[in-house]
Amino acid sequence: DDFVAFEFEVTNVGVATINDVYIGFFADADIGPRERPGRAEDDMAGSRNVLGRARDNSFVPVSVGFMYDSDGDDGDTPGYFGIVFLGHDTDPTGRLAPRSVGLRNFNHFSGQQTFARGGDPTNDDERYELLSETQIDNDTVEGKEADYRFLVTAGPFSELPPGQTLEFIREYVGGSLA
Numbered sequence: 001d002d003f004v005a006f007e008f009e010v011t012n013v014g015v016a017t018i019n020d021v022y023i024g025f026f027a028d029a030d031i032g033p034r035e036r037p038g039r040a041e042d043d044m045a046g047s048r049n050v051l052g053r054a055r056d057n058s059f060v061p062v063s064v065g066f067m068y069d070s071d072g073d074d075g076d077t078p079g080y081f082g083i084v085f086l087g088h089d090t091d092p093t094g095r096l097a098p099r100s101v102g103l104r105n106f107n108h109f110s111g112q113q114t115f116a117r118g119g120d121p122t123n124d125d126e127r128y129e130l131l132s133e134t135q136i137d138n139d140t141v142e143g144k145e146a147d148y149r150f151l152v153t154a155g156p157f158s159e160l161p162p163g164q165t166l167e168f169i170r171e172y173v174g175g176s177l178a
Contacts, residue, residue, distance in 0.1 A: 002174040005086060011165040022104070022131035022155030023168050025083050028111075029149070031069040032077050040147040042070045045108035046139030047152075063103040064173065065152040070142050079176055083152050087169040096158045104153045106136045111147035120149070132156065 012018050032039030045067045052062040066082035091097040098104065107130055113119035121127045131153050140148055160166055 003084075003171045005169060005171040008168045008170070009165050010160070010168065012160045012162050015162055017162065018160040019158065020132065020155070021157040021160050021166065022128075022153050023088070023157075023166070024131045024151050024153035025170060026151045027065070027067065027081070027083060027149060029067040029081050030147075031067060031081065032073045036073055036076075039069075039073065040111070042073075042145040043067055043148045044070045044140045044142060044145070045148045045150045047103065047106035047136060047150075049102070061100075061102065063152075065103065065106045065150050067148065067150065070145055079174055082173045084171050084173055085152070085154055085169070086171055087167075088154060089157060089166065098154060098156075102154070103136070104155055105130070105133055106150065106152055107133075108137050108140055108148050108150045111149065113146075 008023075010021075010023065028040075029043060030040040031043050045065070047063070047065045049061060049063050051059040054060050062084055064082040064084045066080045068080045069077040085101050085103065087101055089097040090100055092099060109120050110118050111120065115121055115126050121130055130151055132155070140146075154168070157166055
């Protein structure tokens, strides 16, 4: 029950068609009490593909990228923060849009590394490289804590002509993985 959904509209306001469109959401959660020094140093990140129960009691596939505190704050911040994609254009052939709603990739980054070694992207070429790849990073490993953040993406949407809009729905979720 702990979620907030957002609907985004991405409109091409230019005069040329945009090809190979990807949508991504980057989260740097810094989990823990605000006044605690180094609260982000023990954040962990991961992703899961699970079955969720729909309103009609059927089960539907759900992909989530998430973060949690590995208890460096002595239990003050239990639970998980995640991002789930709920809807966007699809194409059963995969030619114009993804075949289904879900994560194209999940990448986590360490604020203590360069891009080449797993740190944040620093320019548009590196950002597009991450948006367009098909990689699901392994979950971070407790004992190797760092100031992690993550990126979840969907796409490609083959083209976005001038004046056209791509609608995308995602939600922030909170809770446990149980």
